[in-house]
């Protein structure tokens with residue numbers, strides 16, 4: 001195995017950037033978002049249980065609380081596209097579809113707050129939303145104040161039907177109006193991804209000072225192919241992306257699709273592990289009424305959630321990639337002197353149908369603290385004990401699966417004896 005000790009230097013050089021200062025999402029947001037699973041289903045007549053409606057969001061909020069998702073940190077219940085009426089009101093205000101949201105948005109927001117959760121909504125910096133409903137262009141101030149009057153906690157602003165060149169002005173302008181409402185609202189932007197599609201280099205220093213999170217790449221779809229392409233994007237572009245991430249300002253590789261139709265059990269474990277390494281928002285888009293218990297267990301894995309929510313907020317990196325085997329590492333707390341602890345994910349992208357053995361010393365992965373590390377597996381109940389940097393660690397990684405470890409740095413005690421385990 002080749003050496004890759006660069007990780008520590010890189011970790012120390014980041015977090016010098018300053019993000020949007022609204023005090024929100026000091027760790028990546030966690031919650032439920034309708035889009036990937038429920039799309040723009042507006043047919044409440046024939047499909048009342050699955051259409052985008054007041055009822056869908058109330059039911060999901062109920063389950064987030066009753067089935068233990070809230071207990072492990074999932075907090076936001078987020079509406080996506082297709083909640084709006086096709087027209088603004090005669091006073092120019094946004095209004096929901098009157099049949100699908102008969103009680104209005106404030107009433108839904110109140111309900112979600114009554115469950116101890118937070119409420120998110122969707123709009124678009126353009127003339128229309130992606131699905132063709134009214135966008136905010138021309139009504140930025142009014143719409144920001146409308147959201148505040150509905151006690152919205154989180155706004156996702158998409159970028160269809162707008163000019164990507166206008167976004168450098170437009171996204172900060174909408175953020176200015178959100179701020180002026182006086183109500184703290186998480187601001188999720190699609191600004192960089194639309195600019196990248198248009199061949200424009202995004203100005204990330206401007207983006208991180210306006211937005212709490214932003215989409216960099218394609219919408220996730222319900223497939224392993226889609227998930228792999230996202231993992232590759234964040235690995236291939238990590239030098240540009242990692243420095244932009246930190247408390248209050250996050251790269252967003254899009255929703256968790258765990259528990260839907262497209263991912264196997266192993267692939268679902270992979271998404272959860274890599275999202276934690278990426279310090280990604282954890283926004284489940286799944287039918288919580290029908291999710292199978294083994295997928296629910298992945299979404300509720302407290303040890304992996306703790307990695308995602310690590311207070312240092314440093315995004316991890318792909319530190320090794322060869323013949324279908326990848327190693328991803330994220331510096332996390334606690335620290336001892338200048339040494340980080342780490343979360344390490346071994347990912348097997350090979351398709352030959354048997355587990356692959358990976359053997360690597362801690363030192364080769366940049367884990368060089370002289371006192372060693374206490375290592376545990378975050379999916380399997382395996383405690384490796386305390387290992388020194390020279391120890392070779394061996395794991396078996398299933399095809400399209402992952403092994404994720406936590407390595408907690410230990411204080412250096414020159415008199416401690418190490419015995420081979």
Ligand SMILES: *[C@@H]1O[C@H](CO)[C@@H](O)[C@H](O)[C@H]1NC(C)=O
Nearest residue numbers: 126127128137161162163166
């Ligand atoms: C939005 O609509 C206005 C009024 O019709 C038009 O002038 C403008 O070019 C449109 N903007 C975009 C980005 O399509």
Ligand SMILES: *[C@@H]1O[C@H](CO)[C@@H](O)[C@H](O)[C@H]1NC(C)=O
Nearest residue numbers: 021022023179182183184185
């Ligand atoms: C508005 O911006 C100021 C300055 O960045 C910040 O201190 C304040 O918390 C923000 N308020 C809201 C409601 O976002």
Ligand SMILES: *[C@@H]1O[C@H](CO)[C@@H](O)[C@H](O)[C@H]1NC(C)=O
Nearest residue numbers: 168202203204205206207209
């Ligand atoms: C990026 O935006 C900032 C303002 O937020 C500006 O000062 C800087 O010049 C911009 N950089 C480029 C390359 O346009």
